[in-house]
Structures are given as C-alpha cells and as structure tokens.
Amino acid sequence: MVEFRVLGPVExxxxxxxxxxxxxxxxxxxxxxxxxxxxxxxxxxxIDALWDGAPPPAARTTLQSCVYRLRKVFxxxxxxxxxxxxxxxxxxxxxxxxxxRRFDQLAEVxxxxxxxxPSAAVPQLRAATALWRGEAFGNITxxxxxxxxxxxxxxxxxxVEQCLAVELELGHTTAVLGELxxxxxxxxxxxxxxxxxxxxxYRAGRRADALATYQQLFRRLDRELGVRPSQSARELHQRxxxxxxxxxxxxxSPSFDAPLPRQLPGGIGDFVGRTDSLGRLDRxxxxxxxxxxxxxxxxxxxxxxxxxxxxxxxQVMHRFPDGQLYTNxxxxxxxxxxxxxxxxxxxxxxxxxxxxxRIPADVDAQIGLYRSLLAGKRMLIVLDNARDAGQVRALLPxxxxxxxxxxxxxxxxxxxxxxxxxxxxxxxxxxxxxxxxQLLTSRIGEDRIAAEPDAAADVLSxxxxxxxxxxxxxxxxxxxxxxxxESVAADLRLSRGLDGFASTxxxxxxxxxxxWSYGRLSPAxxxxxxxxxxxxxxxxxxxxxxxxxxxxxxxxxxxxxxxxDAQLANEIVAGRYRLHDLLRTYAGExxxxxxxxxxxxxxxxxxxxxxLQAGIAAASxxxxxxxxxPFHDPVPEVVAERFETLGDAMTWFxxxxxxxxxxxxxxxxxxxVRAACELAWHLGKFFDRRGRWHDYVELQAFLLEEAEQFxxxxxxxxxxxxxxxxxxxxxxxxxxxWHLERAYELxxxxxxxxxxxxxxxxxxxxxxxxxxxxxxxxxxxxxxxxSRRATESPLTVASTAELLSALGWCYALQGDYxxxxxxxxxxxxxxxxxxxxxxxxHAWDTMGHxxxxxxxxxxxxxxxxxxxxxxxxxxxxxxxxxxxxxxxATHVAAGMPAKADLARKEALDILDGLDSSxxxxxxxxxxxxxxxx
Numbered sequence: 001m002v003e004f005r006v007l008g009p010v011e012x013x014x015x016x017x018x019x020x021x022x023x024x025x026x027x028x029x030x031x032x033x034x035x036x037x038x039x040x041x042x043x044x045x046x047i048d049a050l051w052d053g054a055p056p057p058a059a060r061t062t063l064q065s066c067v068y069r070l071r072k073v074f075x076x077x078x079x080x081x082x083x084x085x086x087x088x089x090x091x092x093x094x095x096x097x098x099x100x101r102r103f104d105q106l107a108e109v110x111x112x113x114x115x116x117x118p119s120a121a122v123p124q125l126r127a128a129t130a131l132w133r134g135e136a137f138g139n140i141t142x143x144x145x146x147x148x149x150x151x152x153x154x155x156x157x158x159x160v161e162q163c164l165a166v167e168l169e170l171g172h173t174t175a176v177l178g179e180l181x182x183x184x185x186x187x188x189x190x191x192x193x194x195x196x197x198x199x200x201x202y203r204a205g206r207r208a209d210a211l212a213t214y215q216q217l218f219r220r221l222d223r224e225l226g227v228r229p230s231q232s233a234r235e236l237h238q239r240x241x242x243x244x245x246x247x248x249x250x251x252x253s254p255s256f257d258a259p260l261p262r263q264l265p266g267g268i269g270d271f272v273g274r275t276d277s278l279g280r281l282d283r284x285x286x287x288x289x290x291x292x293x294x295x296x297x298x299x300x301x302x303x304x305x306x307x308x309x310x311x312x313x314x315q316v317m318h319r320f321p322d323g324q325l326y327t328n329x330x331x332x333x334x335x336x337x338x339x340x341x342x343x344x345x346x347x348x349x350x351x352x353x354x355x356x357x358r359i360p361a362d363v364d365a366q367i368g369l370y371r372s373l374l375a376g377k378r379m380l381i382v383l384d385n386a387r388d389a390g391q392v393r394a395l396l397p398x399x400x401x402x403x404x405x406x407x408x409x410x411x412x413x414x415x416x417x418x419x420x421x422x423x424x425x426x427x428x429x430x431x432x433x434x435x436x437x438q439l440l441t442s443r444i445g446e447d448r449i450a451a452e453p454d455a456a457a458d459v460l461s462x463x464x465x466x467x468x469x470x471x472x473x474x475x476x477x478x479x480x481x482x483x484x485x486e487s488v489a490a491d492l493r494l495s496r497g498l499d500g501f502a503s504t505x506x507x508x509x510x511x512x513x514x515x516w517s518y519g520r521l522s523p524a525x526x527x528x529x530x531x532x533x534x535x536x537x538x539x540x541x542x543x544x545x546x547x548x549x550x551x552x553x554x555x556x557x558x559x560x561x562x563x564x565d566a567q568l569a570n571e572i573v574a575g576r577y578r579l580h581d582l583l584r585t586y587a588g589e590x591x592x593x594x595x596x597x598x599x600x601x602x603x604x605x606x607x608x609x610x611x612l613q614a615g616i617a618a619a620s621x622x623x624x625x626x627x628x629x630p631f632h633d634p635v636p637e638v639v640a641e642r643f644e645t646l647g648d649a650m651t652w653f654x655x656x657x658x659x660x661x662x663x664x665x666x667x668x669x670x671x672x673v674r675a676a677c678e679l680a681w682h683l684g685k686f687f688d689r690r691g692r693w694h695d696y697v698e699l700q701a702f703l704l705e706e707a708e709q710f711x712x713x714x715x716x717x718x719x720x721x722x723x724x725x726x727x728x729x730x731x732x733x734x735x736x737x738w739h740l741e742r743a744y745e746l747x748x749x750x751x752x753x754x755x756x757x758x759x760x761x762x763x764x765x766x767x768x769x770x771x772x773x774x775x776x777x778x779x780x781x782x783x784x785x786x787s788r789r790a791t792e793s794p795l796t797v798a799s800t801a802e803l804l805s806a807l808g809w810c811y812a813l814q815g816d817y818x819x820x821x822x823x824x825x826x827x828x829x830x831x832x833x834x835x836x837x838x839x840x841x842h843a844w845d846t847m848g849h850x851x852x853x854x855x856x857x858x859x860x861x862x863x864x865x866x867x868x869x870x871x872x873x874x875x876x877x878x879x880x881x882x883x884x885x886x887x888x889a890t891h892v893a894a895g896m897p898a899k900a901d902l903a904r905k906e907a908l909d910i911l912d913g914l915d916s917s918x919x920x921x922x923x924x925x926x927x928x929x930x931x932x933x
Contacts (some may be wrong), residue, residue: 002077003433004098006034007152008133009454010140012078015429016436016465018457019582021073023280026066031140033091034098041087049144060735061701068698070738072665075658076538084730099131106131107159125163132156132468133453139554161192169194173203184213188220191233198233202247205813207748244895264313264324264382270442270638271311273435274304281312285319285405292404293396294421296414299428300567300580301332301513302468305409306384308428313382313407321403322377325351327395331387332411332516338387341394343371345712348395357858367394375400383408387520398423411517411567426689430465430580439467443474448485458489464581468513486872514586517566524555525562530595531603532569532579533587536666538658547610548603553639569927576655599801600894608675609635611663615682616654617641618649621837646837649925650875653686666733668703673710677703684722693729700726704739717746721759728766736766754799757786761803768813777810781843794834801830809846817850824850841870845883852886857894861887881910 003013010031012019028867034047035040047059056062067082067089074080081092096102110124110751136152137145160183167176175202184193194217201210214229214237221227228234239247239263277297297305310326317324325348329339342363349359349366352373360366374397386392386408395403408414408423417423425806431439440460441449447457463469477488518526528549532540535548546556560577563569569577579587591600621643643649653660660683667676680703687696707719724739740759747755764779786806787800808823830841848863862888871880884907891900 001094001432002080003095004030004034005133005221006031006137007099007103007131007156008135008770010139011457012073013433013457013461014409016460017463018461019073019545022066024067025062026069026073028140028142028145029063029066030070031137031142031145033089035137037091037093037098040085040090040803043087043089044260046089049142052143060732064694064698065701065705068695068702071695071698072661075661081703087154100136103128103131103156107155110159111162114162114166119170122163122167122170125159125166129156129160129163133457155922157187157190161196164196168200168203171871173200176200177204188217191217191230192220195233195236198236198240198249200568207240207243211237213242249446264326264380266312270439271307272438272442273364273431274308274428277308277428278312278315280424280426281407282316291402292399293395294417294423295405295407295426295428296417296423297407297409297428298411298413298567300430300466300570300583301411301517302466303428303430304467305411305428307467309382309384309407309409317380319459320380322379323352324380324382325328326382326384328384329386329391331391332520333385336393341391344395349373359648370395371400374398374404377401378403380404381406383495383888386410386412386414389414389420389595393421395744413565413567415565419540423793428733432465433460436460436463436465436467436470438933439470440474443471444477444485446475452485455485455489459485461491462489462492466580466582469582480607511586511589514568516596517568518586520566520588521568522559525559525566526590527595528556528559529563529568529597530587530591533584533589533591534600534604535584535607536659537584538662539572539576540659541656542575542577543614543639543641544607544659545577547637548607550603550637550638551608553896556639561716582593601658604670605635606638608663608667608670608672608679609638610641611660612675612679612682613638614641614652615660615679618643618646619650619682621646621686646874648847650686650689653683654690664699664703668706673703673706674715677707677715677722681718681722684726687728689874689878695724697723697726697730699731714750714752715745717743717750717755718753720746721755721762724759725765728762728769731769733770737763740766752870753786753790754796757783757790757799757803760786761806764810768810770886773810773813777807777814780810783807797830798834798836798839801834802836805831805839805846807841808850812846812850812853815853817853820850821847837870838876839865839872841874841876841879844870845886848883848890849886852890852893855911861894864890866910877910883905884910 001014005011005013010021010027012021012030021030028050029046032046038856043060043063047055047063048061051059068809071082074082079094079097082092083090083092096105106124107129110121110128113124136149136156138149140146140149164176164180166184168180177197180193184190184197187193194213198210198213201213203209214233217229217233221229229237231463281295284295297309299305313324313326327339327344327347329344331338343472345363345366348370350356352370354369354373360369379397379401381395381397381404383392383395383406387410389412391416392408394581396406408417413427414423414425418425437449437460440456459473460470463473473488473492477485515583518529521529528545528551531549532545535544540919542556542560543554545551545560546553549556549559551559560569560571564571564577568583569579572578576895595603617640641652643652660679664676664680667673667679680699684696687693687763689701700719702717704723707715708715720739721743724736724743727733727736727739744756744759744763747753760779761783764776764783767773767779768776784800784803785921787803788798790796790799804823805827808820808827811817811823812820824847828840828843831837831843844863844867848860848867851857851860851863864883868880868883868887871883884903888900888903888907891897891903
C-alpha cells in the first residue's frame, strides 16, 4: 500500500522503499494537496501558495508541469489519483495512507481506551506517537503549510504528555523519567512536561531534583514571559515540599512465558511481517487434517522464503507429536552441489532411528521404507531451497501419513507440484514499508532509528523492500556502532549498482544470491534478462520484450516463462511482466559487463521504435494523414503491435498508458528528444478520446521544456503547436494562443505551410470555443488557403479536405447552412478515399447539424447516425456525447421525445466518465434539452 508521510519531512513510500517525489516545487505541491486530501484545491490558490504570494509570470505552466510529474509518480499506484475538477486539483488517496490520519485514529482509540483500561491504552498511544519522525511537514517552508503543521505538532505534544502521564500513574517511573527530562528540556516554557518530570523525580526518590525542576520552570517563565507557574504546578510544588502520601505509586512488574522446546533449526528472533502468508499456512493446517498437506513457498532471491518456513514451523511444531524433519536441498547454493533425493532420504531414515544395516541399498526401497515409517504419523517436513519439483517428489509423505505437512521452499515456482500434487502455492513479494522499517529497527535498535529517521528512510529506499538487502545493511550498521546512519545512507547513494549490498559472505551478498538464479538460466534467457534492465517499467508487454531483444514473440514467450520460473521476473497479468527494482539494477549491471555498447544501443533503439511504431499504427487507424513530425526513421527487427480495429488500439493505449509516459521520459533521458515528441504526438488522439486532457497538457509542457533545451527549430515549432492546442482543450486560451502564434512564426521561417495551416486552424478552434465566430471563420479560411498552397501530396490533399470540413462547421455556426453542406460534401469523398475516419465523422456531424437547422430532420438524423457509428469505432467518447446531444435535439424538434430521452441518457452515461469544462458545457446543453422536451 502507498504511504504518505507528513509527520516529519514529507515523503512518499511504497513496497518497502521511499519513492522519489522530485524537485522542491513538486514536493511543496504534494504537501499543499496532502493538507487537504479529498478536497478540490483551487488552481489560483495553489499558485499563490507555492510562491508565497509572489508567483512569477510562468507560474501556471510550472504548476502544470509539477502536476504532470506528480501524476507520473502516482501512476504505479492505482489507489492514488490526482485529477482536475474544473479549475481545481483533487488528490484522492486511501483514507489510511496518510500517517497524520493514522495518528488521529490511534490517538482517538487510545484516549477512549484510557477511560476503561489505562494499561491497555498505552500501546495505542505509543503507536500513535511512534509515527512521528520530526516536525510535521518538516521539509516544507511555505507559509500556507506552517500553520497547519504547527497544529499537528501541538496535537502530538498533547498526546505525548497524556501518554507519559498514564505510564507514570501505572508505576513506570524509571522507564519514563529520561523521556520526561528530554521533553521538558525541548519545551522549556511548557508547564505540563515540567510537572510530570517533577512527579517522576519525586517517585524515583529524587525529591531535591523535583524541587530544582520547579525552580528552573519558575525562573524561565519569569524571565521569558513575566508570569508565574500555573496553579497546578504551584500546588504540586507544595505537595512535594510536604512529601504528600498521595504522590507515591506502586510499580508493575512484567511477566514472561517460558519458550517451548523445538527440534527445528533455530529461527530468527526478529521475524517481522508476512501476516497473510502465515495465516494461509495456518488455515491449511486447520482444514486438511484428513490428508497430507503440501505447500510451496516461492519468490525472488533474498525475499525470505526459508525464514518464513522455519518461523512458521517453529510456531506449530507442537501440533506434530511424531517429529519434524528438515533439510537444505541446496537447489540454489554457492557450492553448486545440489542434494540428491536419495541422500536426503537416507538422512531422514537415520533421523527416524533406522539402523544403517536396515536401510535398503535400492533407492526405491529406501523411499518405500521412508513412506512406510511416516504412515499413521503426524509429522512436519520442511524441504528448503529446492531446485525443481523433481528433486522434491521422492521426499513427500505418502497418503498414509494423513495430517502430516510438507513445506517446500524454492526460487522456482514449482508449478509441477501445484498441478500434479495439488500443492498450495504461496508467493512472497518484497516487504511493504512498515515491515521493512520494523526489520531495520529490530536489527539496529530504536535509538539509532529515532536519532536519524531521515537517514533510516533513505537506507530503506535503496533496499527496495528486499529483506536480504535490509539485513545486509543492518549487519554493516551494527558492526560499526559509532558510524552515523547517514554515512551508511551516503554510501548507498554513492555506490554503483549493487555495490552497497556487497559482502564477503556469499550467502549475505545480494549479487551472489541473485547470481545463483541467473547462473541457472539458459544463455538466451540470460541475455534477455540482462537487456530487460534497460526497460524503464513499470511493466512490459510480450511484443515489447521481443522487440527489445530482437526475438520473435514465440521465442520471447519461451524465455519469459524461464525467467518467471526462476523468479527473476513476475507475470502480473497474462502477457505482461515486471522486474523487482534491485533485479532490474542487477540486470543492468550484467548487461554493462557482458553486452557490447553496440548491442545495448541497438536494443534500446528497438525498444523505443517498438513503441513509436505502435503509436503510429494506432493513430493511423483514425487519422492516417494528420500533421505529424517527420522525425521517424524505422529500426529493423521490431515486433509490431497488431491492431485490426481502432478498438484494439484503444485497448492497447489503456493498457500501456503508464508505460508509454515512462517511455517518453526515458527517451528524453537518453537524449532522444525527437523520438519522445513523436511518440507523444501520436498518442495525443488517444488522450483526447479518453478525456485525459490535463494529462496531455502536462506531458506536452514537459516536452516543450526539453525541446527548448534541444534547440532545433522544427522540433520547437511542433512542440509549441502541440502544447498550444492542448492548453486550449483545458480553457487556458490566452496561453494557448501565444504558443500557437509562436509555432506559426517558426513554421513560417521553416517554409512549413502545412504546419502554418494547422496553427491557424487551432487558433480558429480556440476562437470558436470563446464564441468569437467571426475570428474562428477567418482563421479556418486562412488555414484552408495555406494548405492548398502547400506542395500536393497525400498529406496535403487529405489535410485540405479535413480543413474544408472544419470550414463547413464555421459556416454552420454563422448560420450559412448551405455553404456548410457544400464544404462538407466536397470534403467527404476525399476523406473516404484517404480513409481519414476522424475527419469524415466530424464532416457527417456538421452536415447533420446543417440539415437540422434547415428543418430537414430525416436527413439530419441520417447524417448523425453515420457520424455516431464512426465515432464509436474511433472510441472518441466526448465526440460521441456531443453528437448524441444534437441527435436528442433533432428528435425533440421532430416530435419524438422518447427517442430524445434515450439519446440524452446515453450522452449522460458517457459524460459521467469525463472531467473537463467541455463535458460540463455538454451537461448544460442536456439540461436545456430536458426543459424543452
């Protein structure tokens, strides 16, 4: 689960590691949104707050860029959304994901419990205060945040005082004395800590110290504030002077249970987490007493499979009165000597006190004797570190050992045992944040964590939730008790790749542990694993895998099955794969060492080109001749995505959207800004059709910044145009016009008439949105003229037809419906010839509107039906709703209110999933239509 931390420096955590928020301005924006989670925050207020009342001229663009980057941070977390609501931004997060909310909940429960059972309240109050890592919003200096932070700090201090007061009354005098002294010193003008300290000192037999504490308080208040201590402090002072009997209290002594005897290998004393997995194992034990229970525990290297198996076995060993058997099968071991099953069976027979002379020479006979001895018994068998299912089968109890349990751990998925022996599969993932924090705390001590909480968080972020990595860092830290934790964190930050997790002990070295799985791979799978280190994530589809490695899809599938079976990759859904962060780092290290620069560059080129070709193929299904940057130079050996219909392309976009946005950023990091801009352009229609206009604005803001640094005029012209049109979509019209005029100027210098025509049409479109119909008409007419002057080509012919259709719409808006029909009738055959479905659909919609205004309702509905059919194939949600609104109006005018209601309902259903001012305008139209009908 994602975790937002504000009780200290503002941080974001997920899956056991800290997530990088980004630059200071992004962190400040997140803090402002976290101060009001679940509430729309006005954009202008955010701008004012982010710059403390003095925003620069480009503040709005900077805010949009920050929002875009935050959304990129959140894209891996399905339960976190940052959406746009009109002129506001809304951060929606799980209720318990903010530590401040959990603090409030724990505090409320603790205070309620206090009235019933003070001793039971203490753990709850302690749990609440333990969430704090420093001052609230400690790394945020914005004026808008500081008052909110001060209120949180005051609530914490109140709760700490109440908790210490309860513990003092329970007799925990010695335990709280030091904490009270530190609290009083930290808040010298606050009387409550001083009073509690006086009482604790008195009860500890230090009456003189208690009186001295009062005198210090008296002098400070007098010197700093010119006041005397409160009446309660003065009364406590008098009672201490009089040695009042009611000040005394009895201590409570703890008790401990003696440990049960155990025959299994020793477990670890600081086992943490894995609650769900332990629960699954417990339920298997309870439910399957009439047969042998078999469970597999698998997962990537270093995730803690053996630790879980041994810990659970020691917990339940009392339920197996006939004994417990354990062996390390050494399936993945630095020695490389895998245990033979016959060797294990002989060891088990010896453990069951079979004399050597009674053990048969034949292996099958040994297995038969082993299973005969297990029959009728209830035994626990732990088969650790298995290489594969074949190594395990001979060691499993027979059917006569009902009630016995066998637990098998392995890096392999052991699907053969699941399929053939009905084993219950338990897959371990890296630790969540809380478990990783708990493990580090248990290893190095609470004092070191409390002294340097930020450094501890930094350390854990590098461990990425892998228990082995946490254990290695903890061991290194413990070995140097005088080293500050920050020095350990700095070493990890400066370390190359996995250097920070190195050890002379192969069993405690992350690279070595990973290598035992990597070393089992076939050469082809090993190469693929190395190349996958270059993919930016969060996940990757099979066709992209094939393109990256220059393989066929069937070859890629076979090798990915091998990687998943070795737990070096995880198939999250059918055909999509993910690597753990440290495994990705390891793969990248291996690739640098084993693969040539030429091969690595070629694989990255194929990867980027895979997504480019897919974007182009998807976009061409609706607008094959749309204006796009002439940057693309196809790379061979790329496996293309296949789209039979536009619906297939939309499904692909929905599935790949997060990855595509990362690929755009990845291309920029590699210096391939042109490829990033081209991919983003071809994805624009998909953002448009899904109503994700604000996402697209922020993506184009990011790319415009990069294009300005890149410095090439054609690319800069293109990005100004793309950003300007995107701004118009979210009603930032003045800014949009500025960027479009800048693009027009640059296109003119380049002699790009098609680009100029597109800029003028976009300016006309913005004017139309502002109801400036004369300007909209003139701009669109100029766009048509510029397009006609361009050198004739399929692109310019189709583009001119599209612009002619747009001019028809402008005629219709001015009431010249016959000219509108003439324009569209000229455009439609050309658009059909060039399969320009997007523009053709809008031409039919325009003709429907013109026929309606001329009173030709049957012709209008026929045109609308053709437009709607095409728009559904295109997946353009907003345009469908827009056409349905007009269809409803035509039905009303034609005296068919029932059909109007159906059209209106369908439009509303579509609009419910869209969030923009355009959608709100359509909802207003629908309300007006309802009044008329």
